[in-house]
Amino acid sequence: MKDRARGLALAAALGLTALTAQAKTLVYCSEGSPEGFNASLYTAGTTFDASSRQIFDRLVEFEPTNLTIVPGLAESWTISDDGLSYTFKLRAGVKFHASRNFTPSREFNADDVVYSFERQLLVDHPMHNVSGGQYEYFESMDMPALIQSIDKIDALTVRFTLNRPEAPFLSNLGMDFASIMSREQADALLAAGTPEKADLQPVGTGPFLLLAYQKDAVIRYKAHPDYWAGKAAIDDLIFAITPDASVRLQKLRAGECHVMAYPNPADIASIRSDPALILQEQAGMNIGYLAFNTEKAPFTDKRVRQALNMAVDKQAIIDAVYQGEGMIAKNPFPPTIWSYNESIQDYAYDPEGARRLLAEAGVSHLETDIWAMPVQRPYNPNARRMAELIQSDWAKVGVTARPVTFEWGEYLKRSKMGEHQTVLLGWTGDNGDPDNFLFTLLSCGAARDAANRARWCNEDFEALLMQAKSTADIARRTEYYEKAQVIFKEEAPWITIAHSVVFMPMRNEVVGYRIDPFGLHKFYGVDLQ
């Protein structure tokens, strides 16, 4: 009986190998089910992994190593001198997926670009209200206010006209919500009275086409045979949805999958020492920080904020909270993003100096709260532990801090309303543009009940951000952002704590995998030996 059972398991394992030999099948153990297959309707990375990263392309894409914008479905583009008009020359000969539900009769053209954006932009578009009609990413990148019109110039030329100059606009077009969908499919489904199928049976131009999806179980893709950049090296791609990280690792070890998502921090050491596995790692495009509520005394005084910066032993936090696998943050965005100011000096750990500075500011017996998230986030694996460490560091300089936590939704809401004195939070970049960190998290507009949890508004800083927005010249923008980082450090609205490291365990036979700088998972370019 034992032998028979072993034989069966062996047959199953061999089956996977045999399958790999005939048609190359890569199995990825993913962490959850996508919310749907139209990336513009959702905001979760799990959804982008399953939809936009495999099935769709965008006009522009990010070069993974330095995050510069490279051509995607647009071969080239020109930006008018006033920064208000973006004209894209589209790639010719790009084919949409043919599936059992839809056979395209034409190639990709300007109509598809106009459709993909107008569906989100125009509330009276016939597809706008389909599948709930909420386009939160499009909204939160302020696209409705930004885009005046999208015009088809000819079959392969599209022009976006903006209401105001916005340099990061080009980066926005590389984001998942800007995936290009098939207008022809939408028209056909509208005519058939089943428009919602466009979001369930997606038709894109991307490297993989969706074959089947069973919720919470498996997603199956096939390589797009006519992909414009060349067919993927693997023939089939399978997402084996496996919510528990320990089980994902067991599956990886047993050869039931080739690549796994999000390992447990505690398993990193054992993965490193396993000869059958490879562990890729890369600095994450994120920041974990503590924000002072600069509208509440004594955090209105920058000396207090500076003193509390000096009082925190960041290395101890990296060791205890990030298990040594993180990088001390000195700027509000990670070094992988252009315009990162290397010359900035972080506040050194100096409890004595902190005590002096607090005395100078006339602050004694300070009592404060430290809000700690109840959930694990990519930029902070254990906020409660982090809050305890900061509490003990601050106690050494005479500050009494009390860790506080709420349910995640409440936490977000209350901290947005500024109920906290100090709050732990973080951010993962959307598009590799410094503006995505600085403007979203630290601008005056965001200080009014939005993502600026420090509620910090500095005129000089704001002026630099606005200048940087108004020019497309990267050299000039870099200059503005470098200056802005100097002001940020001096004013200290945050304690910049850490940039976490992203890990990607895979089996030895996987070649060509590159960690995505945004923490997503893309399988074009991956092969099996």
Added chain:
Amino acid sequence: MIRFILTRVGLVLPTFIGITLLAFAMIRLIPGDPVELLVGERGMTAERHAQLRAGLGLDKPLLVQYASYIGGVLHGDLGKSIVTKRPVSEEFFTLFPATVELSLCALLFAVLLGLPAGIIAAVRRGSTFDHTVMGVALTGYSMPIFWWGLLLIILFSGILGWTPVSGRISLLFYFDAVTGFMLIDSLLSGQEGAFVSTLSHLVLPTIVLGTIPLAVIARQTRSAMLEVLNEDYVRTARAKGLAPLRVIGLHALRNALIPVVTVIGLQVGVLFSGAVLTETIFAWPGIGKWLIDSISRRDYPSVQGGILLIATTVILVNLAVDLVYGLINPRIRHNR
């Protein structure tokens, strides 16, 4: 008998209304805002927030929300998921067969092992077998499902390589779901090895989910049998010279079965709650994990609909158990 059935069915209605009220109230009593969770750290403007809440009908007074929910339920409409925007009933019934299949296997496993173990333990009271069965039952009952599941995976899938780690069937097999029950669908597919693969994937989750009911059934059977074995009529049967197997099987077991059947009926609820953890560990695409995800995302329609449908299933099973009593023991249906 008809009156008995009507009384039992009559009791179901208020329970049903109570459940809709509980499910509706509880998910709203716990803090959290589904709209806030949609965008995370990013946040949204107050106007947009209000607009989205209004779109979901969350701006209306609770009573109005409840009335519109009940109105929908009575028309068979459980609403749409806030997260996936798909109809709740569609999501539920896509996932439900997987939970039912696993629960039935676990129940079968528990009954097939627990009943004989309990009977033998009672007949050989005080023996080593009795002590072993009761010891194992107590351990099984106390075992945290998460830990037990991972332990079995590491041993049988990791070290010994006998069973697959997780899932319902090997990824080699690919066919459309017909019934949603993989045991049936794999047979219908006609693909060689598909059924065996399904069986091998069922082994560990069945054991993990069936362990607690197994322990409960074994203990309950033992104690019910012990009680019955001391009854006069059993002694009489023995004195008449009936074969021991006949005394135990026919005279004792039939009477001992009533409390055991009660417990088996109650295990259905236990199985559904155990399924939450078992499904998460074994990546089993059932309603347990779906419901937990819905709760953590404050997906009100999914939570309400899910709880309602699960509770309805439990109520129906218990109704069936009540009716089975009537069949096993005529005195119950006459006691009004």
